[in-house]
Amino acid sequence: MSLSILIVEDEPSIAETILYACHAEQMQAKHVVLGQQALDILKRQSFDMVILDIGLPDMTGFEVCKQLRRFCNTPVLFLTARNHEVDRILGLEIGADDYVTKPFSPREVVARIKAIQRRLHPDIEPVVAGFQLDEQSSRIYYQQQLLQLTRYEFLLLKTLISQPHRVFSRTTLMDTVWQSAEDSMERTVDTHVKTLRNKLREISLTHNLPGTSFIVTHRGMGYSLLP
Numbered sequence: 212m213s214l215s216i217l218i219v220e221d222e223p224s225i226a227e228t229i230l231y232a233c234h235a236e237q238m239q240a241k242h243v244v245l246g247q248q249a250l251d252i253l254k255r256q257s258f259d260m261v262i263l264d265i266g267l268p269d270m271t272g273f274e275v276c277k278q279l280r281r282f283c284n285t286p287v288l289f290l291t292a293r294n295h296e297v298d299r300i301l302g303l304e305i306g307a308d309d310y311v312t313k314p315f316s317p318r319e320v321v322a323r324i325k326a327i328q329r330r331l332h333p334d335i336e337p338v339v340a341g342f343q344l345d346e347q348s349s350r351i352y353y354q355q356q357l358l359q360l361t362r363y364e365f366l367l368l369k370t371l372i373s374q375p376h377r378v379f380s381r382t383t384l385m386d387t388v389w390q391s392a393e394d395s396m397e398r399t400v401d402t403h404v405k406t407l408r409n410k411l412r413e414i415s416l417t418h419n420l421p422g423t424s425f426i427v428t429h430r431g432m433g434y435s436l437l438p
Contacts, residue, residue, distance in 0.1 A: 214259040214328065214355065216240040219249040219275065220290065221268050225313070229262060232317035237355045237418060238324075244268065246275035258285055260324055265291045265302070273305060280306040286327050288320070340437055342372050353411055354418050360410070363388055367403050371426065371436040380433040404434060 216233050220226040221244045233240035241258075243249050246267045253261070261279070265272035276287055289302045289310035302310055308327050311320055332345075343352040351358050351368055360368065366388040370379065379387075381397040389399065408425040415425075427435050 214238045214324065215257075216260045216262060216324065217249060217252065217258045217285075218242045218262045219246060219267065219272070220244070220262070220264045221266075222264075225264075225290070228317050229320055232321050233324075236321055238321075246270040246272065249275060250278055253279060253283060253285065257283075260327065261285050261287045262320065262324075263287050263289055263307075265289055273301060276302070276305050276307055286331065288323055288327065290315075339372055339375050342368075342436075344369060344372055353414050354420070356414050358410055358414075360407075363399075364403055364407055364410075367400070368407055371434065375436040376438075378429045378432050378435045384433065400434070404428075 216238050218226055218229050218233075218240055220229070220242065226242045230240050230242055241252070243252065244267075246269050249261065249263070263272045263275060267275070272289060272291075276289075279285065279287065286308045287306065289307045290313060291302070291310055292313045309323050311323060341354050343355070345351070349365055351360060351365060351372070358364075358368075367384065370384065370387050381400045384400050385397060404426050411425045424438070427438050429435060
């Protein structure tokens with residue numbers, strides 16, 4: 212899933228590091244320096260996460276979080292240079308979801324973002340070869356980007372994701388995916404695999420992944436998601 216992140220941090224070097232880490236994970240990230248800027252933006256635009264420094268020039272991150280909680284429930288990850296227990300407790304009590312103490316690894320920040328999102332969206336299953344499956348809403352994400360799928364494309368890809376190394380014969384896929392369809396033929400599987408490959412290739416090219424394999428063909432046997 213492509214996440215949108217608002218970074219509220221007045222130290223350029225720290226902000227640039229977090230921006231780079233987010234972009235590397237295909238997250239959309241925006242940076243502001245002041246707490247009031249963040250509040251104004253959040254009143255107009257929704258984000259999946261706010262990364263919020265406690266020591267801002269115009270107000271504390273605690274105050275930003277308090278005001279934020281009056282009008283939205285966007286998850287907040289605090290950045291703090293202070294390692295005092297009372298600060299951590301206060302941050303959690305006023306509505307933060309987690310915190311990171313400076314200095315920190317950008318990978319840790321990204322890991323905490325993903326952990327918070329998993330807690331908030333438990334129906335989205337873990338990544339398999341760049342895919343995420345949201346059973347409840349019948350959605351599949353590839354490289355954190357939502358795939359625009361037809362009903363049978365969704366069911367076909369869902370089946371392949373369920374056992375990524377298994378080779379599914381055309382007959383098995385027909386029986387699993389096209390149970391209620393009338394007059395369907397095995398050639399239908401090939402056609403849908405082709406359209407899925409095109410959609411996956413389009414996303415991969417935007418992320419500079421031209422060498423990625425899409426739905427492996429096993430001659431005379433069928434298809435699998437992974438070799």
